[in-house]
Amino acid sequence: MTRQKLDVAALDALGALAEARGWRAARDAMFRGEAINTSERRAALHTALRAGGSRLPSPAPAAVRAEVAATLERMAHIADAVETGETAALGLPETVTDVVHVGIGGSDLGPRLAVEALAPYHTGRVRCHFLPNVDGDATSTLMRRLDPRRTLVLLVSKSFGTQETLLNGRALRAWLVAAHDGDAEAAARHFIAVSANVEAAVAFGVPRNHVLPMWDWVGGRYSLWSAVGLVIALAVGMPRFRELLEGAAHMDDHFREAPWQDNLPVLLALAGIWNRNALGYPSFAVIAYADRLRELYAHLQQVEMESLGKRVRADGGALADATVPVLWGGVGSNVQHAFFQALHQGTDVVPVDFVGVVRPDHALADNHDALLANLLAQAAALALGKTREEALAEASAGDAAAREALAVQRTFPGDRPSSVILLDALTPHSLGMLLALYEHKVFVQGCLWGVNAFDQWGVELGKTIASAILPALDGDAEAGAAFDPSTRALIEAIQARREAR
Numbered sequence: 451m452t453r454q455k456l457d458v459a460a461l462d463a464l465g466a467l468a469e470a471r472g473w474r475a476a477r478d479a480m481f482r483g484e485a486i487n488t489s490e491r492r493a494a495l496h497t498a499l500r501a502g503g504s505r506l507p508s509p510a511p512a513a514v515r516a517e518v519a520a521t522l523e524r525m526a527h528i529a530d531a532v533e534t535g536e537t538a539a540l541g542l543p544e545t546v547t548d549v550v551h552v553g554i555g556g557s558d559l560g561p562r563l564a565v566e567a568l569a570p571y572h573t574g575r576v577r578c579h580f581l582p583n584v585d586g587d588a589t590s591t592l593m594r595r596l597d598p599r600r601t602l603v604l605l606v607s608k609s610f611g612t613q614e615t616l617l618n619g620r621a622l623r624a625w626l627v628a629a630h631d632g633d634a635e636a637a638a639r640h641f642i643a644v645s646a647n648v649e650a651a652v653a654f655g656v657p658r659n660h661v662l663p664m665w666d667w668v669g670g671r672y673s674l675w676s677a678v679g680l681v682i683a684l685a686v687g688m689p690r691f692r693e694l695l696e697g698a699a700h701m702d703d704h705f706r707e708a709p710w711q712d713n714l715p716v717l718l719a720l721a722g723i724w725n726r727n728a729l730g731y732p733s734f735a736v737i738a739y740a741d742r743l744r745e746l747y748a749h750l751q752q753v754e755m756e757s758l759g760k761r762v763r764a765d766g767g768a769l770a771d772a773t774v775p776v777l778w779g780g781v782g783s784n785v786q787h788a789f790f791q792a793l794h795q796g797t798d799v800v801p802v803d804f805v806g807v808v809r810p811d812h813a814l815a816d817n818h819d820a821l822l823a824n825l826l827a828q829a830a831a832l833a834l835g836k837t838r839e840e841a842l843a844e845a846s847a848g849d850a851a852a853r854e855a856l857a858v859q860r861t862f863p864g865d866r867p868s869s870v871i872l873l874d875a876l877t878p879h880s881l882g883m884l885l886a887l888y889e890h891k892v893f894v895q896g897c898l899w900g901v902n903a904f905d906q907w908g909v910e911l912g913k914t915i916a917s918a919i920l921p922a923l924d925g926d927a928e929a930g931a932a933f934d935p936s937t938r939a940l941i942e943a944i945q946a947r948r949e950a951r
């Protein structure tokens with residue numbers, strides 16, 4: 451259900467634009483596995499990861515499908531072993547009570563969202579913990595709280611070169627080696643790695659048969675469907691993980707079959723393009739009225755902003771239009787009591803996607819009705835607003851001038867766009883559909899803007915500078931001298947305060 455500021459003529463014009471830009475041919479090229487990520491000369495075949503759940507024949511290369519099936523089998527062995535307590539047979543610790551998933555960005559956000567969203571489906575065999583950040587606070591807290599002998603560590607990194615993940619991995623390795631009285635081989639049994647860089651994982655010390663592959667044709671932010679999602683399978687069991695894949699595959703089928711007029715990802719994409727380029731709205735909010743989807747907006751920040759945060763076209767040419775709006779969000783109804791004031795009466799219009807769930811997984815019907823009523827009310831209030839006359843009719847106290855002044859404060863402009871996405875229930879299947887919906891929305895927008903939605907060069911520069919800063923922070927004066935005056939001053943300030951302790 452949408453309340454977008456688009457009339458039929460505008461929608462038709464946008465649809466015609468999508469057709470002229472060849473969105474269908476581009477989509478088919480993606481599903482076939484053509485190298486549509488041109489700057490890295492790679493395919494973007496995340497859809498092949500879930501093709502087993504599709505009703506349509508998969509156009510992905512047979513070799514890709516075979517690797518996907520084989521990896522799913524390996525994941526199933528591990529998940530089943532954890533569920534039945536027969537881990538020792540796979541060379542894993544005899545008892546596993548806790549799983550620590552170490553990974554950041556795409557190797558964190560999607561899996562973490564899914565594990566939280568599917569809480570009612572958890573088998574209860576293991577507790578899952580996530581360690582994305584390099585901040586040692588969380589790492590040391592986990593090492594204090596968990597029993598190393600019963601902990602399984604998943605090192606998840608497509609590149610196996612990510613600083614945060616490797617530092618946390620090394621800290622956990624030292625913790626496990628100490629718990630095994632210096633026996634590195636015994637400690638290695640506690641690790642499983644997921645990476646496209648298998649050799650680096652082996653060099654780190656993960657036994658080769660504990661390394662699950664991913665591939666250069668899966669982008670990090672599209673990777674929860676791969677072995678990167680092993681933690682999901684450990685939390686909910688492999689059959690539920692396959693239901694998640696199936697849900698995504700059903701959205702893939704819809705995306706492949708439906709004409710643009712009925713195609714949900716295309717329609718979401720067109721509404722977004724209209725809001726950004728025709729109406730000039732600089733941001734866009736995703737508000738889930740479901741606590742278990744509290745990380746949805748964070749996952750979508752990466753899916754949308756890393757994919758479409760580009761300032762040149764895929765061919766290097768200049769862009770005609772602005773691209774991705776700033777995506778932000780939170781959980782309703784909490785955020786109504788925080789930032790909704792600005793959404794209703796602020797000077798910037800912020801289009802909103804409201805995501806709700808019709809049937810809850812609990813028996814507190816009154817709570818759930820109130821939750822849904824709030825969702826519906828906010829979408830209506832944004833759209834309809836309140837006129838000055840209505841506000842004036844409500845203002846009873848004071849003289850005419852005071853009532854008039856109050857009425858102005860209490861006027862809502864309305865005419866603020868939103869879409870409402872309702873899931874029948876929050877299940878592995880519907881979650882899969884929801885996440886694939888946004889993936890394909892991004893694909894269509896990338897196609898219309900002419901940008902490569904599958905690379906992310908913009909994250910490199912900061913990483914390079916951080917590596918260069920490390921020796922300077924450690925006191926290498928020569929390294930420090932190479933930086934700009936602000937960075938130099940900050941390094942010196944940090945050093946001075948360290949010495950002052």
Ligand SMILES: O=P(O)(O)OC[C@H]1O[C@H](O)[C@H](O)[C@@H](O)[C@@H]1O
Pocket residue numbers: 554555556557606607608609610611612615670671756906909
């Ligand atoms: O999975 P990894 O190779 O460790 O990468 C983790 C993340 O790091 C990078 O900075 C990229 O911006 C992300 O797209 C990626 O998901």
